[in-house]
Amino acid sequence: MTKRLNFLARKNGGIEGLVAVESWLANSFDPKLLELVKLRVSQMNGCAHCLHMHRQDAIKLGEADDRLLLLDAWRESALYTERERAALAWAEALTRISETHAPDAVYEEARKAFSEDELVALSIGVATINGWNRLAIGFRLQHPADRMRAAA
Secondary structure, three states: OOOOOOHHHOOOHHHHHHHHHHHHHHOOOOHHHHHHHHHHHHHHHOOHHHHHHHHHHHHHOOOOHHHHHOHHHHHHOOOOOHHHHHHHHHHHHHHOHHHHOOOHHHHHHHHHHOOHHHHHHHHHHHHHHHHHHHHHHHOOOOOHHHHHHHHO
């Protein structure tokens, strides 16, 4: 995969705005759960760079390897709480919005698990990671292993 443009190196108000949203999110929603959501959305979108970064961030926050390994199959695992399941289902519904149209049943589960402010923050987190995934994939932001191999 050939790198296209290093959008992160650009001085750009749009990128700075996304970074500001990330800063707000860090103070507005459970950081460990947010990393699970970011990782799951990045799995769905196939973003190698974001998968690497959010796995590292989740580990730093104390996330267990088993839970990270089974994240793609969270519905079949008992390792996730009801709150986490509600967040993951909502994240998947929003990520696949053109297919799902955010079903009422998924919304109701999320609404039961989160306050209104938390649900808004979670939804902004899902929107933001989808945006980052699209930028990283579109501009071919390389996974660290690919960069190391190219440098060797």
